[in-house]
Amino acid sequence: EKDGHDWFMRKEIFEQPRAVADSLIGRRTAAGQLQLDEMRLADEELRDVDKIIIIACGTSFYAGMVAKYAIEHWTRTPVEVELASEFRYRDPIIDSTTLIVAISQSGETADTLQAIRHARSQRAKVLAICNTNGSSIPRESDAVIYTHAGPEIGVASTKGFLTQLVACYLLALYMAQVKGTRFGDEIDEIMEQLEAMPGHIETVLEGADAVYELARAHATTRSVLFLGRHAGYPVALEGALKLKELAYLHAEGFAAGELKHGPIALVEEGLPVLCVVPPKGRDSLHGKMLSGIQEVRARGARTICLAEAGDTSIEPYADDLIRLPKVPVLLQPLVAILPLQLFACELATALGHDVDQPRNLAKSVTVE
Ligand code: M6R
Numbered sequence: 001e002k003d004g005h006d007w008f009m010r011k012e013i014f015e016q017p018r019a020v021a022d023s024l025i026g027r028r029t030a031a032g033q034l035q036l037d038e039m040r041l042a043d044e045e046l047r048d049v050d051k052i053i054i055i056a057c058g059t060s061f062y063a064g065m066v067a068k069y070a071i072e073h074w075t076r077t078p079v080e081v082e083l084a085s086e087f088r089y090r091d092p093i094i095d096s097t098t099l100i101v102a103i104s105q106s107g108e109t110a111d112t113l114q115a116i117r118h119a120r121s122q123r124a125k126v127l128a129i130c131n132t133n134g135s136s137i138p139r140e141s142d143a144v145i146y147t148h149a150g151p152e153i154g155v156a157s158t159k160g161f162l163t164q165l166v167a168c169y170l171l172a173l174y175m176a177q178v179k180g181t182r183f184g185d186e187i188d189e190i191m192e193q194l195e196a197m198p199g200h201i202e203t204v205l206e207g208a209d210a211v212y213e214l215a216r217a218h219a220t221t222r223s224v225l226f227l228g229r230h231a232g233y234p235v236a237l238e239g240a241l242k243l244k245e246l247a248y249l250h251a252e253g254f255a256a257g258e259l260k261h262g263p264i265a266l267v268e269e270g271l272p273v274l275c276v277v278p279p280k281g282r283d284s285l286h287g288k289m290l291s292g293i294q295e296v297r298a299r300g301a302r303t304i305c306l307a308e309a310g311d312t313s314i315e316p317y318a319d320d321l322i323r324l325p326k327v328p329v330l331l332q333p334l335v336a337i338l339p340l341q342l343f344a345c346e347l348a349t350a351l352g353h354d355v356d357q358p359r360n361l362a363k364s365v366t367v368e
Contacts, residue, residue, distance in 0.1 A: 006349065006355075007154060007345065007349070007355040007356050008153040008154040008356045009154030009156055009158060009246075009341075009345050009355050009356055010345055010355075012149075012152055012153070012154050012158045012159045013158050013159070013205070013338070013341050013342060013345065014205060015149075015150065015159050016158065016159050016162050016201050016205070016338070017198040017199070017201045017202045017205070018198070019147075019148065019149045019150065019159040019162060019163050020162055020163065020166055020197050020198050020201060020334065021198040022148035022149075022150075022163075023147055023148045023149075023163045023166040023167065023170075024166060024170075024194060024195055025148070027170055027191070028191060032188055033177070034170070034173055034174050034177050034187060034191070035174075036145060036170060036171070036174050038144065038145065038146060039127070039143050039144065039145055039174075040142070040143045040144065041125070041127060041142065041143035043178045045125060046099070046174075046175055046178045046179070047178055047179060048097055049077060049097060049098070049099040049125075049175075050077070050078075050097045050098075051077070051078050051079075051080070051094075051097065051098050051099070052071060052077055052078070052079045052080070052098070052099045052100075052101055053079070053080045053081075053082060053087075053092065053094065053098060053099075053100050053101070053119075053124075054067055054068065054079060054080070054081045054082070054100075054101045054102075054103065055081075055082050055083075055084040055087050055100060055101070055102050055103075055112060055115045055116070055119075056081075056083075056084055056102065056103035056104060056112060057083060057084050057085065057104075057109055057111050057112060057365070058157070058241065059105075059156075059157040059160065059161050059238055059241060060103040060104055060105060060109075060112075060157070060160075060161075060164060061081065061083055061084075061103075062161070062234040062235075062237050062238040062241070063103055063161055063164035063165050063168060063234075064081040064101070064103050064168070065081050065233070065234035065237070066165055066168065066231050066234050066235075066330075066333050067079070067081070067101070067103075067165075067168035067169075067171070067172065068080075068081045069230065069231050069330060070168060070169055070172040070231075070330050071168070071171070071172040071175065073172075073183075073330065074172045074173060074175070074176040074181065074183045074190075075172060075175040075176045075179055075181055075183075076179075076181055077175065077179070083111075084102070084109065084111040084112040084114070084115040085111040085115075085368070087115040087118065087119075088114060088115055088118035088119075092119075094119055094122045094123075094124040095122065095123055095124065096123040096124065096125070098119075098122075098124040098125075099124070099125050099126075099127060100115075100116065100119040100124050100125065100126045100127070101126075101127050101128075101129060101168075101171070102115065102116050102126055102127070102128045102129070102130075102137055102141060103128075103129045103130075103164055103168075104128065104129070104130050104131075104135075104137045105130070105131045105132070105147075105149070105152060105157055105160035105161075105164070106131070106132055106135065106363065106364035107128070107130040107131070107132040107135025107136055107137040107138055108132070108135055108136050108137070108364040108366050109137070109364060109365050109366070110365060110366050110367055110368045111365070111368055112137060113136055113137055113140065114368060116128075116137065116140055116141060117140065120140070120142075125142045125143070126140075126141040126142050126143070127141060127142065127143040127144065127145065127171070128141035128143070128144045128145070129144075129145050129147065129164055129167045129168065129171070130144060130145075130146060130147065131146070131147045131148075131149050131152065131160055131163065131164075133146065145167045145170065145171060146167075147160070147163035147164055147166070147167050148163060149162070149163040152363075153356065153363075154355065154356045155245070155356060155357060155358055155361050155362070155363050156242055156245050156246055156341075156344070156345075156355070156358070158341050161238065161337065162201075162334060162337070165333055165334055166194065166197075166334075169190075169194060169330075169331070173187050173190060173191070190328075190331075193327065193328060193331055194331065196327075197327075197331065197334050197335070200325040200327060200334070200335050201334065201335060201338060203325055204324060204325065204335050204338045204339065205338060205342075207322065207323070207339075208342050210322070211322060211339045211342040211343055211346070212342065212346040214304060214320055214322075214343065215342070215343045215344075215345075215346035215347040215350065216346060216347070216350045218272050218347065219347055219350040219351055221249070221270075221271075221272055222249070222250060223249065223250040223251070223252075223266075223271060224240070224243055224249060224250070224251045224271075224272045224273075224274065225240075225251070225252055225253075225254065225263070225266065225267070225271065225272070225273045225274070225296075225301075226239045226240045226251065226252070226253040226254070226273070226274045226275075226276070226340070227253075227254055227255075227256040227259070227273060227274070227275045227276065227289075227292060227293070227296070228253065228254075228255065228256065228275070228276035228336075229255060229256045229257060229276075229278055229285055229288065229289050229292075230278055230285055230329055231278075231329055231330050231331075231332055231333050232276035232277070232278055232289075232329075232332060232333070232336060233253070233254075233255045233256075234333065235276045235332075235333045235336045235337050235340065236253035236254065236255075236274075236276055237253035238253070238337055238340065239251075239253060239274060239276075239337065239340030239341075239343070239344070240252050240253035241253075242340060242341055242343075242344035242345075243340075243343070243344045243347065245344075245358050245361060246344045246345065246347070246348035246353060246355055246358055247344060247347045247348040247351055247353065248351075248353065248358075248359070249347075252266075256275070256288070256289050256292035256293075257288065257292070259292050259295060259296065260295070264295060264296065264299065267296050267299040267300065267301050268299070268300060269300035270300060270301075270302055271296075271300070271301045271302065272301070272302050272304060273293075273296050273301040273302065273303050273304070274304045274305075274306070274340065274343070275289070275292075275293050275303055275304065275305045275306065275318075276306050276332075276336045277289050277290075277293075277305055277306060277307035277308070277311065277314055278329050278332070279308050279311075279326065279327065279328065279329050279332060280308065280310075280311050280313070281328070281329070285329070286311075286313075290313065290314065290317060293305065293314075293317045293318075294317050297317055297319075302319045302320075303317060303318050303319050303320070304318070304319065304320045304321075304322065305317070305318035305320070305321050305322070306322045306324055306336050306339055306340075307321065307322075307323065307324065308323070308324050308325065308326045308327075309323050309324070309325060309326055310326065322339045324336055
């Protein structure tokens, strides 16, 4: 049942090319128009939306952070991302022109469900992004986009996360199409880039052994930091969450620009720092990331850098280098998270932990 893997998590990591491909099937008409048939939300309703609030927990929340960058960039609609557990306790400003996007793999997360109920009581429309057909969250929402990860057994979400990202990109592009933003013309091109992702994901997974070796080499560390910028920032947070959940290690993700505002004080000799380097196309962002990496390295950190193929400028600052395929910055999370999943899975295995059933955690959190 684990297809020869030791853990469901590892099996699920390797299912990601298929999961992403399945989530893209049937999304374009013969005429090249994007379609989200099952969504049950009329184009007029989407056109009326003047604010989006994404609510979710854990890994799904990090998918929501990436979604904010994509939706705002492609549709120019303001997006907030909020932890579902905080949402209804702060008297949020919502009305019938607010679209709530609730992201949940299981569809049973109590914090998210309660937030949905609150939003609907204020007349906001709720769109669920969910992996579980007929679960509570899609049932209590006005509309749904299903992800096609297939059942996720490992407590740590992996393919669930990737397919949530795909659903968020599709929603963003669909809104751009409906609203007729200037990115409308680029939808085809971005869809082609998305359709190339399963192949890119395969390529990164083919390099798993090198990542495993790095993970085992760091198995005795007490703490690991993750740095990212732009869409790489939520990837850093998600990489840290994976390590906390599975290896019970102190792990923290930071936006690299925040380093000098405090976190750099944590850096000491030999501290492993995993750095998600943005693609070179975005030069100022890339350059700023490089200087953040230099700063931690100058203070003794051991830098493990994830950087796109052909980016030689990173070489002098990387103690170890993991190559990523060349993809646009907004889509980079789909490939950048993979080495971090593999790293956490292998490090926890090396420590002798139960990767599929980490201590104190449940697959769906049905209490607030
Ligand atoms: O089923 P959901 O997506 O609503 O679950 C949300 C979180 O509980 C979940 O992502 C959790 O953080 C995972 N264990 C992460 O690996």
